[in-house]
Amino acid sequence: MKEKIINLWKKLSQISDTPHAIALGAALGLGWNFIPSLGIGPFMSIFSAKIFKASGIAAVTINLGTGFFIPVLYTLNMVTGRFILGDFLSFMDMEEELSNSMQSSLDGIEAVTNTPSSFFSLDTVTEMGAEFFLGGFINAAIFGLILYGLIWTPPFIKGKIQRKT
Numbered sequence: 001m002k003e004k005i006i007n008l009w010k011k012l013s014q015i016s017d018t019p020h021a022i023a024l025g026a027a028l029g030l031g032w033n034f035i036p037s038l039g040i041g042p043f044m045s046i047f048s049a050k051i052f053k054a055s056g057i058a059a060v061t062i063n064l065g066t067g068f069f070i071p072v073l074y075t076l077n078m079v080t081g082r083f084i085l086g087d088f089l090s091f092m093d094m095e096e097e098l099s100n101s102m103q104s105s106l107d108g109i110e111a112v113t114n115t116p117s118s119f120f121s122l123d124t125v126t127e128m129g130a131e132f133f134l135g136g137f138i139n140a141a142i143f144g145l146i147l148y149g150l151i152w153t154p155p156f157i158k159g160k161i162q163r164k165t
Contacts, residue, residue: 004065017055023152025049025058027144033066034073034140035133041067062147073139075100080138081131 015022029045037044042060049059066073075097082088 019152021055022058023148025055026062027148029059029062031140031144034136077135081135
């Protein structure tokens with residue numbers, strides 16, 4: 001897991017674009033993983049990156065690189081949506097939901113790689129409900145902003161330090 005994150009960071013740092021474009025592209029790519037896109041998330045990531053003049057390479061790299069976490073992200077969507085709509089979960093329930101979701105990710109990785117089409121069903125999307133989509137949009141914005149800051153800040157600070165010397 002740590003190795004995968006390091007490899008993603010190396011790929012992002014090799015992109016020859018502005019820190020803003022890379023960070024925005026990465027944030028958009030991550031955002032599409034919070035919303036069920038029925039298998040077209042990577043294409044939507046590139047398309048939205050081009051609309052916002054962001055890095056399409058960063059968008060698709062992050063979208064594909066964090067795809068493994070989709071069950072966890074979807075669980076966070078449900079928890080966030082329920083919280084916003086007033087259906088609070090106890091801490092133990094949240095912990096259990098996240099634990100089950102992570103285990104599902106680990107157990108299902110082989111199934112996803114062998115038969116990905118079974119996970120992209122319109123029936124699955126329609127069963128999710130308003131709390132899921134509300135949580136998805138909120139989480140996409142929050143985590144997108146966090147990722148934007150994490151990617152944009154180091155080059156910005158480095159540039160400020162180099163200009164002072």
